[in-house]
Amino acid sequence: MDLKLDSEELNTCVHCGLCLPHCPTFRITGEEALSPRGRIRLMQEIQTNDQMVTKEALASFETCIQCRGCEPACPSGVPYGSLIEQTRKTLVQENRILPRWQRIPYHVLTRPRLLRFLSRLLTIANKVHLIPKRFAIPKNIPFFNKPLIPSGTDVYLFTGCVMDAWQRETHQAGKRVLEHLGFGVTPTGDRVPCCGALHTHAGLGTKAQEIAENVINSLSDNERPILVDSAGCGAALKDYGHLLGTEEALAFSSRIFDIHEWVEKHIETFAVSSKLSLRVAIQDPCHLRHVQRSHRAVRNVLEPFVDEVIELNDDGLCCGAGGAFSIFQPDLASKARDQKIAVINEKQCDVVASANPGCSMHLQQGGIDIRHPMDIIDEAISLKTIPSDL
Amino acid sequence: MSFIDKIKNLIKPSVFEDVFVAELVAALSPERVRFDATERFLHSHDSSVFDEGNAGPICFPITTREVQTIMRISEKHGRSIVARGAGTGLAGGAIPLGAPVVVVMTKMNKILEIDIDNRVAWVEPGVINLDLSRYLQPFGFHFAPDPSSQQVCTIGGNVANNSGGPHCLAYGVTDAHVLALEIVLPDGEVATIGGLDPEPVGFDLRGAFIGSEGTLGIATKIAVRITKNPPTVRTLLLSFSSMRAAAETVSAVIAAGIVPAAMEVMDQRITIAVESFVGAGYPTDAAAVLLVEVEGLVDGVQIDASNIREIGFKHGATDVRVAETDNERELLWKGRKTAFGAIAQIAPDYYLHDTVVPRSALADVLEKVNEVAERYDLIVMNVFHAGDGNLHPLLLFDAREEGMLEKVHAAGAEIMRISLDAGGVLSGEHGIGIEKQAYMDELFTTEDLNHQNRLRYAFDPQCRSNPGKILPAGHSCADIQSLKNVPQGVWG
Numbered sequence: 099m100d101l102k103l104d105s106e107e108l109n110t111c112v113h114c115g116l117c118l119p120h121c122p123t124f125r126i127t128g129e130e131a132l133s134p135r136g137r138i139r140l141m142q143e144i145q146t147n148d149q150m151v152t153k154e155a156l157a158s159f160e161t162c163i164q165c166r167g168c169e170p171a172c173p174s175g176v177p178y179g180s181l182i183e184q185t186r187k188t189l190v191q192e193n194r195i196l197p198r199w200q201r202i203p204y205h206v207l208t209r210p211r212l213l214r215f216l217s218r219l220l221t222i223a224n225k226v227h228l229i230p231k232r233f234a235i236p237k238n239i240p241f242f243n244k245p246l247i248p249s250g251t252d253v254y255l256f257t258g259c260v261m262d263a264w265q266r267e268t269h270q271a272g273k274r275v276l277e278h279l280g281f282g283v284t285p286t287g288d289r290v291p292c293c294g295a296l297h298t299h300a301g302l303g304t305k306a307q308e309i310a311e312n313v314i315n316s317l318s319d320n321e322r323p324i325l326v327d328s329a330g331c332g333a334a335l336k337d338y339g340h341l342l343g344t345e346e347a348l349a350f351s352s353r354i355f356d357i358h359e360w361v362e363k364h365i366e367t368f369a370v371s372s373k374l375s376l377r378v379a380i381q382d383p384c385h386l387r388h389v390q391r392s393h394r395a396v397r398n399v400l401e402p403f404v405d406e407v408i409e410l411n412d413d414g415l416c417c418g419a420g421g422a423f424s425i426f427q428p429d430l431a432s433k434a435r436d437q438k439i440a441v442i443n444e445k446q447c448d449v450v451a452s453a454n455p456g457c458s459m460h461l462q463q464g465g466i467d468i469r470h471p472m473d474i475i476d477e478a479i480s481l482k483t484i485p486s487d488l
Numbered sequence: 489m490s491f492i493d494k495i496k497n498l499i500k501p502s503v504f505e506d507v508f509v510a511e512l513v514a515a516l517s518p519e520r521v522r523f524d525a526t527e528r529f530l531h532s533h534d535s536s537v538f539d540e541g542n543a544g545p546i547c548f549p550i551t552t553r554e555v556q557t558i559m560r561i562s563e564k565h566g567r568s569i570v571a572r573g574a575g576t577g578l579a580g581g582a583i584p585l586g587a588p589v590v591v592v593m594t595k596m597n598k599i600l601e602i603d604i605d606n607r608v609a610w611v612e613p614g615v616i617n618l619d620l621s622r623y624l625q626p627f628g629f630h631f632a633p634d635p636s637s638q639q640v641c642t643i644g645g646n647v648a649n650n651s652g653g654p655h656c657l658a659y660g661v662t663d664a665h666v667l668a669l670e671i672v673l674p675d676g677e678v679a680t681i682g683g684l685d686p687e688p689v690g691f692d693l694r695g696a697f698i699g700s701e702g703t704l705g706i707a708t709k710i711a712v713r714i715t716k717n718p719p720t721v722r723t724l725l726l727s728f729s730s731m732r733a734a735a736e737t738v739s740a741v742i743a744a745g746i747v748p749a750a751m752e753v754m755d756q757r758i759t760i761a762v763e764s765f766v767g768a769g770y771p772t773d774a775a776a777v778l779l780v781e782v783e784g785l786v787d788g789v790q791i792d793a794s795n796i797r798e799i800g801f802k803h804g805a806t807d808v809r810v811a812e813t814d815n816e817r818e819l820l821w822k823g824r825k826t827a828f829g830a831i832a833q834i835a836p837d838y839y840l841h842d843t844v845v846p847r848s849a850l851a852d853v854l855e856k857v858n859e860v861a862e863r864y865d866l867i868v869m870n871v872f873h874a875g876d877g878n879l880h881p882l883l884l885f886d887a888r889e890e891g892m893l894e895k896v897h898a899a900g901a902e903i904m905r906i907s908l909d910a911g912g913v914l915s916g917e918h919g920i921g922i923e924k925q926a927y928m929d930e931l932f933t934t935e936d937l938n939h940q941n942r943l944r945y946a947f948d949p950q951c952r953s954n955p956g957k958i959l960p961a962g963h964s965c966a967d968i969q970s971l972k973n974v975p976q977g978v979w980g
Contacts, residue, residue, distance in 0.1 A: 109836040109886075110836065111832070112829060112838060114576070114637070115535055115637065116639060116826060116829050119639055128548070128592070128597060128614060129548070129592070130527075130530045130531060130575060130592075131527060136530050139529075139530060139533065140529075140530070143529060152525060154522075154524045172829065173762075173826035173829030173832075174830065174831070174832030175832070411622075
């Protein structure tokens with residue numbers, strides 16, 4: 099079957115296997131079929147030798163979390179993310195994965211009012227224990243959200259879909275931090291309801307392209323930088339150039355900054371006045387570390403505000419959240435989480451910082467006290483200012 | 489042919505296969521025994537360029553007892569077995585020939601016991617080499633053999649191939665770091681060979697097993713020697729305007745009585761590829777670079793480093809750089825250790841050779857290797873463990889081109905002969921596997937090979953453990969019965 103993969107991209111893999119230990123599903127199972135090399139070999143066999151896609155091959159592709167931890171580990175520079183996204187896209191088009199009923203939730207993401215309405219229903223249903231535990235719906239979805247009020251026109255704050263409905267407090271915190279640095283912030287709000295990251299990962303590539311075009315159109319009336327406090331969204335927005343392949347999209351992508359990158363750039367202007375007595379372990383979201391590769395900014399930004407920033411000893415191995423992965427593959431997701439929790443427990447920390455809503459919800463389910471770095475900084479700067487001569 | 493065999497021949501072969509798989513499933517569990525075409529396809533390959541593999545059922549045991557059961561069931565059905573670790577072998581050692589049971593050891597990956605006082609660790613074979621060293625880090629210890637694939641290869645695989653690595657120049661290869669092994673023999677018997685005593689009594693069966701590439705049985709527990717981390721480490725990077733100068737420096741350093749922890753050479757082409765991946769500051773304009781690491785007490789390291797520097801300049805080094813920070817050092821090593829993978833930036837396939845020549849012959853052999861590559865119109869890159877004369881010429885090609893693979897194999901054969909003519913041996917650390925079987929005749933006499941076969945026979949009289957490897961067909965019992973053919977299924 100033709101998976102419609104770029105044959106040059108596909109052929110960059112020399113099967114050396116150096117990616118294997120960086121793959122969360124290989125780490126859990128030790129199985130070749132659940133490793134990047136195995137998946138690529140299957141893609142090659144299916145496409146180049148025109149083999150059929152067996153159910154085992156489907157399982158191999160469906161169990162990929164798409165954390166892309168294999169990419170920085172690959173000395174040959176195999177564009178694995180692009181390969182698996184295209185593979186899934188073709189398989190969805192051929193109706194081999196993601197049955198139609200499973201596509202319904204993805205339609206909700208682009209309809210903010212409906213999303214908020216359903217979120218409220220979900221909160222109630224969850225309170226009365228109507229939702230099975232394996233769906234891992236967080237307990238603390240707010241019923242009402244305070245609106246995000248624009249404070250100026252220096253930068254956009256990208257608010258997104260689920261994060262805006264479930265974790266708007268973090269947007270508020272990020273906005274206050276930016277304001278503290280002297281930036282007037284315009285939240286993108288409902289006019290840009292979703293970035294399409296989850297659609298791309300699911301294999302709904304065509305829908306993702308549609309969303310991307312909409313996002314670009316809505317935010318192209320000026321050249322303001324667009325700041326993103328969700329690692330997954332940031333990675334997707336930065337990838338629009340590749341997704342759409344147009345000059346316009348490329349120019350748009352160059353306006354995207356992870357909020358930590360932006361704050362880091364202006365950290366000089368930050369009058370650090372107070373520190374929280376916290377030891378913070380950093381959990382790098384995969385799409386910040388392996389895709390955007392701007393995870394160092396999180397440390398530089400957090401460091402002045404806390405007692406200690408602690409590194410986890412797992413080279414940024416994925417926690418298993420993976421957007422909707424934890425819902426579709428609960429078993430692998432919870433095993434990946436167990437690995438992460440074991441690594442966190444090795445360290446003496448008060449709280450874990452994660453710059454992605456998916457990771458934090460997933461790890462919270464595992465009993466980890468986790469906060470967004472912006473929440474921590476916001477708390478620090480809201481403390482009474484200590485006179486500088488002390 | 490007995491009457492029962494005649495009857496058996498009348499029945500479809502798949503029926504026996506089904507019974508066989510059903511027994512394996514009953515012994516392990518359904519999710520740890522696979523027999524579908526996709527899994528068989530995946531386990532028919534490793535990192536090498538050989539594609540004649542044909543896997544039978546795939547088993548993922550988690551205990552010694554399960555390995556034992558797999559062995560017994562296979563014996564009952566007259567089937568062979570092949571053990572597999574991370575599948576990073578380059579000589580085809582883990583490629584299943586004749587549809588054997590592939591026993592994947594990656595799920596047996598526990599570090600069982602650490603005894604710091606006696607410097608011993610008991611591990612299961614699926615433990616990843618680097619994971620063990622990382623685990624030992626807080627205690628100030630590590631596992632010395634460090635193959636370039638150490639971040640993924642398993643200790644079991646290291647035992648099978650008697651793996652080396654850059655730092656084996658000073659520390660010795662895997663054999664020097666394994667004290668005892670619990671093994672499951674091909675008939676299912678569990679035995680412990682070697683021992684923790686400093687002077688084990690009797691024949692060194694442990695030594696025979698290490699490097700046997702899975703032909704003597706499967707190791708299920710391994711007692712490894714753990715090594716104290718050195719107090720000081722210094723890494724030097726020497727640049728040269730010719731490969732000859734680099735090779736001569738290597739010989740001169742050893743001749744001066746210095747044994748560095750590692751001495752690695754890379755040529756210009758590979759250095760450029762590596763540098764673009766790691767950005768470690770490798771000089772891309774040098775014809776060859778030499779990476780030297782010295783370790784020990786501060787003063788000794790200082791003296792060694794300055795001596796090496798002097799020797800380098802005397803033999804034509806254009807620049808000598810000392811890594812200032814740990815980070816710089818790590819980046820340099822990361823570059824060296826990912827060298828093989830990095831070549832895909834240049835061509836989609838590579839054939840990596842592994843021969844050993846006397847150190848003094850390095851420069852001449854390298855020149856001849858280049859001649860061969862030129863004659864066959866192939867790109868060759870050189871990256872090697874210079875300290876022990878272990879060459880790794882890489883031939884770059886695109887397998888999609890018609891007739892390319894044959895050309896590459898022919899060039900490879902010539903390189904092998906050049907090494908043998910220079911007084912070298914067939915393999916430094918990757919093993920014989922499928923790759924070099926045919927050349928065993930050229931290194932060993934018939935008598936030698938027959939003796940090796942007798943050793944094999946003592947462990948595995950039916951030749952069911954990794955058949956068709958190491959010993960060439962004429963000297964091996966392997967071709968008698970084990971290379972049974974089972975159709976590969978829909979993905980054939």
